[in-house]
Amino acid sequence: MSGFSARTGFPRTWNPLARALDERRQRGLPLLDLTETNPTRVGLPAPEPALLASPGAFGYAPEPQGLLPAREAVAAHLASRGAHVSPGHLVLSASTSESYGWLFKLLCEPGDNVLVPAPSYPLFEYLTRLEGVEARTYRLPRAHGFGLDVEEVAAARDARTRAVLVVNPGNPTGHYLHEGELEALGRLCAEAGLALLSDEVFSDFAWDEEPGRVPTVAGRELPMLTFSLSGLSKVAGLPGLKLGWTHVGGPDVLREEALARLELVADTYLPVNTPVQLALPGLLAHAPRFQRALLARVKENRRRLLQARPADARWDVLPAQGGWSTVLRVPLAPGEEATCLALLDEGVCVQPGYFYDFTGGAFLVLSLLPAPEIFSAAMEPLVRVLATSG
Numbered sequence: 001m002s003g004f005s006a007r008t009g010f011p012r013t014w015n016p017l018a019r020a021l022d023e024r025r026q027r028g029l030p031l032l033d034l035t036e037t038n039p040t041r042v043g044l045p046a047p048e049p050a051l052l053a054s055p056g057a058f059g060y061a062p063e064p065q066g067l068l069p070a071r072e073a074v075a076a077h078l079a080s081r082g083a084h085v086s087p088g089h090l091v092l093s094a095s096t097s098e099s100y101g102w103l104f105k106l107l108c109e110p111g112d113n114v115l116v117p118a119p120s121y122p123l124f125e126y127l128t129r130l131e132g133v134e135a136r137t138y139r140l141p142r143a144h145g146f147g148l149d150v151e152e153v154a155a156a157r158d159a160r161t162r163a164v165l166v167v168n169p170g171n172p173t174g175h176y177l178h179e180g181e182l183e184a185l186g187r188l189c190a191e192a193g194l195a196l197l198s199d200e201v202f203s204d205f206a207w208d209e210e211p212g213r214v215p216t217v218a219g220r221e222l223p224m225l226t227f228s229l230s231g232l233s234k235v236a237g238l239p240g241l242k243l244g245w246t247h248v249g250g251p252d253v254l255r256e257e258a259l260a261r262l263e264l265v266a267d268t269y270l271p272v273n274t275p276v277q278l279a280l281p282g283l284l285a286h287a288p289r290f291q292r293a294l295l296a297r298v299k300e301n302r303r304r305l306l307q308a309r310p311a312d313a314r315w316d317v318l319p320a321q322g323g324w325s326t327v328l329r330v331p332l333a334p335g336e337e338a339t340c341l342a343l344l345d346e347g348v349c350v351q352p353g354y355f356y357d358f359t360g361g362a363f364l365v366l367s368l369l370p371a372p373e374i375f376s377a378a379m380e381p382l383v384r385v386l387a388t389s390g
């Protein structure tokens with residue numbers, strides 16, 4: 001169609017699963033939704049709404065990087081996780097999605113590319129294309145537990161590559177970056193002049209202790225430009241408040257230039273509203289309560305899943321170390337979508353692996369956020385339907 005940019009020409013047809021789900025909802029049939037990842041809809045603790053009603057809420061004193069007390073609160077949050085950073089190296093935005101857009105503007109000419117992990121979060125294809133940037137995938141091999149293999153990253157690179165994206169821990173694979181992987185990535189990025197964009201939105205949600213884990217690249221001495229991204233969406237379970245942050249690190253000269261340029265990008269939009277910035281210290285003080293409740297929920301649901309799995313099942317719950325989801329490897333036949341449709345017929349909604357670009361097998365992705373009674377009720381039909389697969 002003429003008159004519109006190719007960047008916005010995404011296919012808008014519904015896949016068979018979305019159609020079947022819509023039909024089920026229209027018919028008013030019951031649904032055990034194991035795709036629910038909205039933290040505001042699953043009965044987890046929320047902060048006091050009064051937090052947003054601070055006396056200065058209607059004032060306006062624009063500060064492109066974000067109001068200093070808000071950035072100090074983010075720095076204190078990172079320090080409580082062992083990352084000591086200067087508030088001067090933080091930039092606030094309305095979300096990590098927006099931060100990605102700013103970073104692609106900062107780093108890429110139209111037609112340049114960035115390397116994105118697969119399987120992973122499906123929004124990267126949209127975030128890159130909307131900025132005129134290409135997303136080239138590097139595989140996270142299952143043999144590495146879907147961890148990073150720097151050889152795969154190096155092989156995906158070409159002359160127009162500007163940055164490597166890592167999701168730490170992976171969504172939905174739940175694998176953290178490890179020291180050896182970061183070291184190898186650092187060498188590659190420094191040699192090739194690539195920036196590292198580290199998406200750490202799930203980093204606070206580790207299920208257990210693990211040696212050598214890298215919870216964040218913020219505050220680390222690394223030889224390349226690094227950007228660590230996170231925000232209230234996941235850290236405090238408040239996606240509707242629209243506040244994300246990016247920590248800029250790396251060699252001093254590069255970091256200062258990046259900050260100066262990002263300040264200009266941020267000044268062009270000034271998207272972060274005043275009430276949320278003023279409330280940020282209180283919202284981050286609430287985060288531990290939310291995170292404790294979420295972790296208890298996620299671990300309990302995963303325990304129920306493992307308990308429901310018959311010892312002789314032909315499907316597995318893949319090992320993972322954190323995050324909000326879990327991945328099942330299921331028999332190849334009848335296929336991911338057919339399995340999801342069969343489960344939907346039984347009133348259970350899960351996602352097929354292809355939504356996340358899994359290859360080399362058949363996979364299902366389940367959210368671990370639903371209320372335990374919903375998650376438990378889904379176990380019997382899940383086990384029954386999967387017993388007929390293969």
Ligand SMILES: Cc1ncc(COP(=O)(O)O)c(C=O)c1O
Binds near residue numbers: 095201233
């Ligand atoms: C890995 C990952 N990064 C970023 C985001 C988006 O976060 P935000 O709401 O801050 O844009 C999500 C949302 O699900 C995500 O899974």
